[in-house]
Amino acid sequence: MNGSNIQTDDFIQTDNLALTHWVWLEQPTEKHVQSRSVTSVRLPQLQRDWLKPIRQWLDRIEITNAEMARSICKLIPAQCPFERTVKVFGRTLFHIPPMCKLNPVYEQVVGLRFRALCYLADVCGEDVTPYC
Structure with missing residues (x-):
């Protein structure tokens, strides 16, 4: 050849x-x-789930005061910060999908943020729209 x-x-x-x-x-x-x-x-x-203790710890965190709840809501974003749509001159070049679902403790972190929002809305009576 x-x-x-x-x-x-x-x-x-x-x-x-x-x-x-x-x-x-x-x-x-x-x-x-x-x-x-x-x-x-x-x-x-x-096989062992090495992240199980971290997941359990995040699930057991109780929101006990408004300042803690506000800090959690500010620290954990409402949407994935990595998701982007790249546009040039109004035309979409490409889209970067959300990467948060790759985080092995994603569900626990989102749950913690939700509990903090519920605490602020239900217990403290605050408007939570600034955190959404």
Whole structure:
């Protein structure tokens, strides 16, 4: 071959790379199937949620005064600060989706902010629109 790409239905060759088809080098036997099933049963028992104590701690935080509630509402944004729509001359170039859902404690943080807003509205009787 002269270094050019040749493509057919069965064969792709690019310089030094040739892939004709997939082949199992070792067929699974009864022993392999049994050992895999035993391993898969043990695996979930070994997994541990390392963030569970942090999630529980955030869920247990009680809002006890208005100043604490105001601080939480100011500290935790109402919307994801990373979401952006990039426009040039009125035309949208691209959109960056919200990344907050990737945060492993997102639900707990949003719940804490909600509890703070509820405390300000229900207990203190404050207008919470400045925090929304």
